[in-house]
Amino acid sequence: MSANEERSFIAVKPDGVERGLVGEILRRFEARGFKILALQLIHPSKELLSEHYEDLANKPFFPKLLAYMQSGPVAAFVIQGKGAVKIGRAMLGATNPQDSAPGTIRADFALDIGKNVCHGSDSVESAEREIALWFGDSLKPYARAVDTVIYE
Numbered sequence: 001m002s003a004n005e006e007r008s009f010i011a012v013k014p015d016g017v018e019r020g021l022v023g024e025i026l027r028r029f030e031a032r033g034f035k036i037l038a039l040q041l042i043h044p045s046k047e048l049l050s051e052h053y054e055d056l057a058n059k060p061f062f063p064k065l066l067a068y069m070q071s072g073p074v075a076a077f078v079i080q081g082k083g084a085v086k087i088g089r090a091m092l093g094a095t096n097p098q099d100s101a102p103g104t105i106r107a108d109f110a111l112d113i114g115k116n117v118c119h120g121s122d123s124v125e126s127a128e129r130e131i132a133l134w135f136g137d138s139l140k141p142y143a144r145a146v147d148t149v150i151y152e
């Protein structure tokens with residue numbers, strides 16, 4: 001996979017969907033130059049979420065986190081492009097919106113850590129694991145003419 005094909009899993013959490021932020025969040029990633037490789041509104045099962053957040057299973061907030069993530073649909077999507085994981089996390093902002101830098105999604109749209117609007121993969125390995133978990137092998141590559149004016 002070339003550097004320009006790096007992928008990240010991004011999700012607008014149920015609070016973001018309910019607040020009508022799906023379009024705005026997608027728009028920011030598209031405007032930055034990322035290719036949207038997959039896009040789906042998903043009602044995640046407890047099993048899917050337990051796997052997705054397996055490293056947090058022992059945290060005291062885990063049951064609350066699962067309930068939050070099941071309180072409505074999640075807008076799940078995959079972005080592809082140079083630096084997708086690192087830039088994706090930077091665009092989301094710090095996990096706790098109280099610490100997120102202005103201009104990031106969480107700073108612009110959230111106040112509480114337990115309602116922080118969006119998720120983004122934290123490493124290339126997590127991204128591949130999360131993409132497989134949420135989308136299976138349904139992703140199909142496609143070419144974009146605009147890539148010739150985004151990449152040098």
Ligand SMILES: Nc1ncnc2c1ncn2[C@@H]1O[C@H](COP(=O)(O)OP(=O)(O)OP(=O)(O)O)[C@@H](O)[C@H]1O
Binds near residue numbers: 095115116122
């Ligand atoms: N102390 C907490 N209280 C309530 N919810 C929390 C707390 N810490 C984390 N969370 C929730 O669990 C999610 C996952 O936490 P994690 O530490 O993996 O942060 P993250 O990787 O920045 O977030 P995400 O995986 O959603 O992108 C957070 O986004 C937040 O919704």
